[in-house]
Amino acid sequence: MKNDKQLWELITSNLYRENSNDEQSELDKQLQSKKRNEKLNDSVHSLHVDILATNDLRGFSKEKSWNNIRKEVLRKRMLRFLNVAKYAAIVIVSFLLGTLFLQKAEKGTSIAEIRVPLGQMTELTLDDGTQVWLNSGSTLKYDTKSDNERLVTLEGEAFFDVTKNGTPFKVFFKDAAVEVLGTRFNVIAYHEEPISQVTLVEGKVNINRRSTLTKLHPSEQITISDKHKNMRIDKVNTDFYVSWTEGKMVFEEERLVNVTKKLERWYNVEIRFTEESVKNLYFCGTILKNKPFDQIINAFELLLPVKIQYKHNLHSKDQVIISKR
Amino acid sequence: MKESELWKNVHRGDVDALKILHGKYFFSMCLWAKDAVADDELVERVVSDCFIALWENRKRIQLRSSIKSYLFQMLRNKLIDVYRSRDLTTQYVNELPDVCLEEQVDLKQHYVKLYETILLLPEQRRKILEMAAFEGMTYNEIAEKMHISKNTVKTQIARAYRFLKENLDPGDFYLFCILHKK
Incomplete structure (x- = not known):
């Protein structure tokens, strides 16, 4: 065994030319003494050549490679899981909504509520086929159960295209209501504004407020002040009140302050004036909602004697300051 | 575990089986690819990609021969892609050893075994x-x-x-x- 160890050390040291002269002659002696030793020497030599060849593999890491593969496999699994979970979530939510409605229906009422965030617009079709376009920052509630009446409550602006089916359709807003059978009309009733407006495009509607009924004819617009009892009826170009449903706003000789009020909701920004006189400038033109906001302010600067400053805020609405040029 | 058994498990979605396959062929695939591409890092990525692709397509893969030759064939194709994407001359591609020659692979396997023993x-x-x-x-x-x-x-x-x-x-x-x- 001792000899064995010595022989191995002599053979391997020889591979690296690390034997002294004495050691080298000792190795030669041992190799010549036994055929077995020589055979061992030969096989260690070929082993050595092979070891040197494995140098090619030293640049690779099996662990690193596997970690990358595993990460990818897990990522794909997670993606697939999320994909399935997405549908599962939809099913669960619709199931919950379903049971919610069912429970309410059993009690006799079931109010659905649609809220449109600022800067967004939505279009929906009610059970009876009536189409409703809801403008930015509006909320619509409707009773999905009632059989002999169709009742909706509006906060904000909506355009209604009511399907005629024999039962009255009522829109409640603020302290008034519009009663119709089947027509197209627009209602503006934002809480933060002191007036509401109903504009009739076609058909016939009744405005019911404080137990007085007022009839409106096509192209007529009624303006209701929150504070006063009196109401005003004007003939208007109804295009403006329809066009927003198509993503555009047509202004004909409109005061800038009224234009900016719309823009504030539409683009979810805050618009301020540095001088009162600027508010009363008149603006004519069509604004397309799908156009970026900066294009619109550029147009203002081009058409009106104003200077516009845009402040981007991270945690609150962006601010637009309009001043005299 | 037998090769065919191993593949069956990968096919079924067993990550551990994929790991065993990877452990078995990673070094020999690297060594084989190194003949064609000198960049170790790239070789390692291409080899890793083979296993990722094998995993992703496992449901669709119909093995006609062994899993080993499938992996090497995939490696060969991926190396050709590397050449094409780098707009290198495709001349070398033709020199890529044909994987169907299993001896080619087995020769490498000897060094792999030695290297793994060193480890x-x-x-x-x-x-x-x-x-x-x-x-x-x-x-x-x-x-x-x-x-x-x-x-x-x-x-x-x-x-x-x-x-x-x-x-x-x-x-x-x-x-x-x-x-x-x-």
């Missing part, structure tokens, strides 16, 4: 061997670097070779045992 050496011994064999350091230099005597270096080198020889000779049942214990 089984105790860490210090392996380091000493690597310094001598791959970094061309003398026994004295190694001794100094490792804070050991020259004599210890000599002993460690001898033991390393002995370990490798004993574990690689035909009928290497011992190696079989330790590899599977790991």
